[in-house]
Amino acid sequence: MQVHAQRFYTAGPSDIAGLEAAVADGTIPPDRIVAIIGKTEGNGGTNDFTRELATVALAQLFARHTGETRAEIEDRVVLSFSGGTEGVTAPHMLVLWQSGEALAEPAADKRLAMAVGYTRAFSAAETGYSAMVEETARVVRELMAQARIEAPEDVHLVQVKGAIPAYAPEEADAAIAAGRPLRSDMVHSRGASALGVGVALGEVDAARVTDDAICRDWSLHSGVASTSAKPGLQRSEIVLFGNSRWWDGDLRIAHGVMQDIIDLPAIRGVLDALDLPCPDGQLAPESGDRLIGVFAKSDADYRHRIRGRRHTMITDDDISDMRYSRCVVAAQLAGVTGETAIYVSTRAEHHGPPGGGPVAMIARCA
Structure with missing residues (x-):
């Protein structure tokens, strides 16, 4: 394959x-x-x-x-x-x-493997709660087995479009009356989906992922999740990427975790893992041509600080902080790679440490 x-x-x-x-x-x-x-x-x-x-x-x-x-x-x-x-x-x-078909015997070198799957349909009352975490984790594990990726560390990117099912007004009233308000929104769908990825891959201790921890305990996060959310979507859509000896081809994937949105060493680390060094500051054109996909998550640090210095992305009412952070991370990636076709998705609840986020790249082998 x-x-x-x-x-x-x-x-x-x-x-x-x-x-x-x-x-x-x-x-x-x-x-x-x-x-x-x-x-x-x-x-x-x-x-x-x-x-x-x-x-x-x-x-x-x-x-x-x-x-x-x-x-x-x-x-x-x-x-x-x-x-x-x-x-x-x-x-x-x-x-x-x-x-093609799956290899009869494992190859000497690992190559890009991927699998696509879907969760079951969620109710509005489940979205953003532990049920969503558990179901996302179940599907991620299934996709890992389907792609014949043998170790969690060989998974480098899990792209999730999180469900946000519609709800009736009386459903919201009942949930509030029961002390369990609906979380059928983009924030909680992204957060629960990312934690589901983390639980599946052993990045997050499942015992710590309670309903109260979702979108509250920011010490829990995944380094390979990239989740967004879509209003009206009943089930989450998941694409899992990794490297496997059971796949053929000339593509590989690697990832790293940016500690903040100016973490260039994390970006260079991903390039090094793909044998794409850039000693002169930017990839040479012939090396840049090997890059096929560049993915990252971004967020403006809610603590209003980057390396101890104040930023105003969240307090500037003229421009959305989402747009600021996307722009900064895309510029960092483009400056190093020389490629502007960068997939930067913003809002990074439980994606890497606060203010940071995962970065992954797919490249052709040399």
Whole structure:
């Protein structure tokens, strides 16, 4: 089995011309695509409809080439888009597909492996609570086994689109009356999903993940989770990436954890792990061409400090702190790699230490 990946730069949220051409000429088989992950130029908030525009355009593409309905496509392909391309970030999408069969014997070198799956449907009363953590952890473990990734340390990125099921007003009233208010929101969905990843991979002690700890105890976090959330989504969508000796191909993945949003050594550590050193400060073009995907989480530190010095990202009413932090992390990554097709998702509840967050990269082997 082999993972293939191709990046397309887009002229707008609904621009699928590059992928359409690749499907039409046979370069990319649409029935083998398992995930499309991208950045659109919206605000990244609840009312960011650029993500839906991209998803609709892709659903129409699949309908033309495979005859699948949108529901069938969403059962087979994870379409994960993050809004917000502030600063140097180039709107783009990374298309991932698979080919071949599993190796009969393990290879000498590990190569990129991936698996896609879904949680069961959640109720609004479960979202953001321990039930969501436990179900996310269950699916992550299943995907790890499905991808034949033998050790948790070989998992380097778990991309989650967290569920936020709709609820009726009377459901909210009943929950409040019972002393268990609904957490069917983006914050708690992201936080519970990230903790689920951490529990599955042994990064987080499951016994410490109580309902009260979710989005409160920031000492609990995952170094490989990258979760966002989608209002109206009934079940969470999960894409797991790692390295395995049971997969073929020329791609590998590595990750690190930024301690804050100016942690360049963490970024360089990921590049070193992929044999992409940059002694002159930025990757040489021939090395940069090997980079296929760059992913990170960002957040403005809620303590209003970076390395002891005050920042004003949260207190500046003119610009959202989400947009500030995305812009800073994307600029750091672009400056080192020379690549602006950077996937930076903001809000990092239980993603790395407060004010920091995971960073992962996929590259072709030398």
